[in-house]
Amino acid sequence: MxxxxxxxxxxxxxxxxxxxxxxxxxxxxxxxxxxxxxxxxxxxxxxxxxxxxxxxxxxxxxxxxxxxxxxxxxxxxxxxxxxxxxxxxxxxxxxxxxxxxxxxxxxxxxxxxxxxxxxxxxxxxxxxxxxxxxxxxxxxxxxxxxxxxxxxxxxxxxxxxxxxxxxxxxxxxxxxxxxxxxxxxxxxxxxxxxxxxxxxxxxxxxxxxxxxxxxxxxxxxxxxxxxxxxxxxxIGSPSMNFLHGATVDGGQAIQLGDVKLSLDGYEGGAVGTRDKVILGLRPEHLVVQDHAEPGRTIAAVVELDEPMGADSLVWLKAAGGQMSVRVPVERRMDAGRQVHLKVDMSKASLFDAGTETRI
Amino acid sequence: MADATLAAPTRAAAVPRGARPKRALSGRNIMIYGTLFVFSVYYLLPLWVMVMTSLKGMPEIRMGNIFAPPVEITFEPWVKAWAEACTGLNCDGLSRGFWNSVQILIPSVILSIVVASVNGYALTFWKFKGSDVFFTILIFGAFIPYQVMLYPIVILLREMGIYGTLWGLVLVHTIFGMPILTLLFRNYFSTIPEELFKAARVDGAGFWAIYAKILMPMSLPIFVVAIILQVTGIWNDFLFGVVYTKPDLYPMTVQLNNIVNSVQGVKEYNVNMAATLLTGLVPLVIYFISGKLFVRGIAAGAVKG
Known part of the structure; x- marks a missing residue:
C-alpha cells in the first residue's frame, strides 16, 4: 500500500x-x-x-x-x-x-x-x-x-x-x-x-x-x-475512572488503598512491582453486584444516579475516591446503598504514574 | 362576591393595549427639538444669506438687508462667476478652475484608492516579516503635520521633473491619502474571515485574483467611503493646489480665493457668493447622494480595529 x-x-x-x-x-x-x-x-x-x-x-x-x-x-x-x-x-x-x-x-x-x-x-x-x-x-x-x-x-x-x-x-x-x-x-x-x-x-x-x-x-x-x-x-464520555495505587506481589496484584485486586488477565507489558501506578477503568467495564469477590471487586457506596435514557450513570464513593459506572436504566440505585464493583482486568488500563504511559 | 365577578371583565376591557402613548409636548421633546432648531438655524442662515445674495443685483445688495429675499431675481452673478470673473490676466471665470480640479480629482481618487486598497489587502492577508512595523510607520504618517513636508516634497517633485504639473499634484494627493485609506481598508478586510482567503488559495487564486474576484466584490461599502473621503478631501484641498501647481493649473479652490480676494474694482458680493456656492457644489452633491452609504460603510469599517 x-x-x-x-x-x-x-x-x-x-x-x-x-x-x-x-x-x-x-x-x-x-x-x-x-x-x-x-x-x-x-x-x-x-x-x-x-x-x-x-x-x-x-x-x-x-x-x-x-x-x-x-x-x-x-x-x-x-x-x-x-x-x-x-x-x-x-x-x-x-x-x-x-x-x-x-x-x-x-x-x-x-x-x-x-x-x-x-x-x-x-x-x-x-x-x-x-x-x-x-x-x-x-x-x-x-x-x-x-x-x-x-x-x-x-x-x-x-x-x-x-x-x-x-x-x-x-x-x-x-x-x-x-x-x-x-x-x-x-x-x-x-x-x-x-x-x-x-x-x-x-x-x-x-x-x-x-x-x-x-x-x-x-x-x-x-x-x-x-x-x-x-x-x-x-477519549470516552463519561471519562475513565482513575485509581491510584501500587503493584504488589511481583506484579501479580494492585493495592488501591485498602483494596487489593488481582492483575490476573491484564493485557499489557510486564507489570513488575511499582510504587506508583494508576489503574484506569471505563464506566461500562465495571459490573455492579451485591456480593464481594476477594481480589476481583471494589466495595463502593452509591452517591447519586444520573439516568441518561438508554442507561444511567451511577456515581459512587470507592477506593478513597469517586467513580462512575454505567448500569442499565432499569436498575435503581438509591443513594447510600452498599455495592461491590466487579473489575474486568482484561479491559483495564494500567499506567505508570511517573511517565503517564501505559504499562 | 357577585359584584366582584361582574366588575372583573369590565376592568379587563378597560386595560389599555399597545405601547403607552407619549405626550408630544413633553419637556424632553421641547428641549431636543428646540436645540435642533437653534442649531439648524445657526448652520442654515449663512447658506440662506449666500444663496439670496448671489441672486441679487449690486444695487439691491447696497441697500444692506442681507437676510431679505431678492426683489428682482437675477442669475447674472452666477454666469459671471462661472465664465467671466477675472483672476490676474485670465478672465474666463471659475470654469477653468473647475476643469483643472476635475483633472486632478479623477486620477488622484482612482490612484490613491487602488494603491491603498491593495496595501490594506496585503497587510491583512499576505503578512510578511515586518509587515506590522511597516503598517505602524504608515499610520504614523497620518500624524505628521503637512507643513513639515511641504518643502521637501517641492524638491522631490522638482528632481522628478513633475513640479508644477497636474501629475505632480496627483502624486502628492495619492501619498497623503495613503495612511488613512490604508487603515480604512485594512480594518475592513480584517473583518473578512481568513478561511475565505484560504479557500480561495486552495482554489488556485493568486494575489490579484483573490483581490479582484473575491475581496473587491465583497467590499463595496468601504470603497464608497474611500471615494467620498477622497473626492471631498481632494476637491476641498487648497494648500497642495497652491503650492504644487502653476496659475494655469490652479484648482477651483485656489481660483475661488483669487476671485474673492482680488483688490481692484468694486467688491462684487453677489459674484463672490455664486462662485463659492459653485465650488462647494461637488462635495455637497456627493454628500446628498451618498450620505446613507457613507454612514453604513464607516460603521462597517469601524467594527474591528
Missing amino acids: THSIEVKDLTLNFGSVSVLKNMNLNVAEGEFVVLLGPSGCGKSTLLNCLAGLLEITDGQIFIKGKNVTWAEPSERGIGMVFQSYALYPQMTVRGNLSFGLKNARVPQAEIDKRVARAAEILQIGPLLDRKPAALSGGQRQRVAIGRALVRDVDVFLFDEPLSNLDAKLRSELRVEIKRLHAQLNNTMVYVTHDQIEALTLADRIAVMRGGIIQQLAAPQEIYNRPANLFVAGF
Whole structure:
C-alpha cells in the first residue's frame, strides 16, 4: 500500500513558540484519518501545513509520493472544507463550485460535467443558482464539500467541518461524510475536537496534545488500549475512572488503598512491582453486584444516579475516591446503598504514574 | 362576591393595549427639538444669506438687508462667476478652475484608492516579516503635520521633473491619502474571515485574483467611503493646489480665493457668493447622494480595529 500523505520530521515554530514538534505521519491511500485533540493542540495547524496554507519551519511533506513541501495549495492535489464554510458570498453555488476550475483553466464543458456530478452526489442540484446567503447551514457545508469534490483530487482535508452545525444536522452530515468516503474512496484527513465524530468516522485516529501525536491507532485500539494517561482521559464520555495505587506481589496484584485486586488477565507489558501506578477503568467495564469477590471487586457506596435514557450513570464513593459506572436504566440505585464493583482486568488500563504511559 | 365577578371583565376591557402613548409636548421633546432648531438655524442662515445674495443685483445688495429675499431675481452673478470673473490676466471665470480640479480629482481618487486598497489587502492577508512595523510607520504618517513636508516634497517633485504639473499634484494627493485609506481598508478586510482567503488559495487564486474576484466584490461599502473621503478631501484641498501647481493649473479652490480676494474694482458680493456656492457644489452633491452609504460603510469599517 502506497502512502497518500507522508509527513517527515515536520516542525513548525511561530517565532519562539514551537507549535508542531518533529512530527511524522503516514496516511495510506483511501484511509480516513482523524486528528483529534483539545483546542490549541496543533491539529488545525497540521492540516493547514498539509494544505500549504502555512509555511513549515522544517521537515518535508509528500502527497502521492511527490514532495509538495514548498508547493502552492492549489498544486498539491488537495481539496479543503472549512469550519465556517468559507463560501464566496457574491457568487452563486455554481460559481462557488466552478471558481477553482476556472482558475485552473479547465474547459467549460468539463466544468459543467464536474459541477453536475458533485451536485448529484451531494443532492444540491436545485440550489445551484442560489447565493450562499439563501442556504441553510447544512446546505452551505454541502456546497463547501462540493467545492472540494469538483477539484477531482485524491486528498480531502476537513477542518472541523461540522462544528458550526446544530446537533441533529451534525449527526446527519457525519453519516453523509462517511458515505461519501465509502463512495469515493479517497484519502481524508479530518480535524475535530469531537470524539464521537472521531470514533465514528476514522480508520485511524491521531490523538494530539501540545503539537505531538500521543497515539495513532484504530478507534477501538485507542478506546480500549490508550497509550497514555492523556489519551485515556480524553477519549470516552463519561471519562475513565482513575485509581491510584501500587503493584504488589511481583506484579501479580494492585493495592488501591485498602483494596487489593488481582492483575490476573491484564493485557499489557510486564507489570513488575511499582510504587506508583494508576489503574484506569471505563464506566461500562465495571459490573455492579451485591456480593464481594476477594481480589476481583471494589466495595463502593452509591452517591447519586444520573439516568441518561438508554442507561444511567451511577456515581459512587470507592477506593478513597469517586467513580462512575454505567448500569442499565432499569436498575435503581438509591443513594447510600452498599455495592461491590466487579473489575474486568482484561479491559483495564494500567499506567505508570511517573511517565503517564501505559504499562 | 357577585359584584366582584361582574366588575372583573369590565376592568379587563378597560386595560389599555399597545405601547403607552407619549405626550408630544413633553419637556424632553421641547428641549431636543428646540436645540435642533437653534442649531439648524445657526448652520442654515449663512447658506440662506449666500444663496439670496448671489441672486441679487449690486444695487439691491447696497441697500444692506442681507437676510431679505431678492426683489428682482437675477442669475447674472452666477454666469459671471462661472465664465467671466477675472483672476490676474485670465478672465474666463471659475470654469477653468473647475476643469483643472476635475483633472486632478479623477486620477488622484482612482490612484490613491487602488494603491491603498491593495496595501490594506496585503497587510491583512499576505503578512510578511515586518509587515506590522511597516503598517505602524504608515499610520504614523497620518500624524505628521503637512507643513513639515511641504518643502521637501517641492524638491522631490522638482528632481522628478513633475513640479508644477497636474501629475505632480496627483502624486502628492495619492501619498497623503495613503495612511488613512490604508487603515480604512485594512480594518475592513480584517473583518473578512481568513478561511475565505484560504479557500480561495486552495482554489488556485493568486494575489490579484483573490483581490479582484473575491475581496473587491465583497467590499463595496468601504470603497464608497474611500471615494467620498477622497473626492471631498481632494476637491476641498487648497494648500497642495497652491503650492504644487502653476496659475494655469490652479484648482477651483485656489481660483475661488483669487476671485474673492482680488483688490481692484468694486467688491462684487453677489459674484463672490455664486462662485463659492459653485465650488462647494461637488462635495455637497456627493454628500446628498451618498450620505446613507457613507454612514453604513464607516460603521462597517469601524467594527474591528
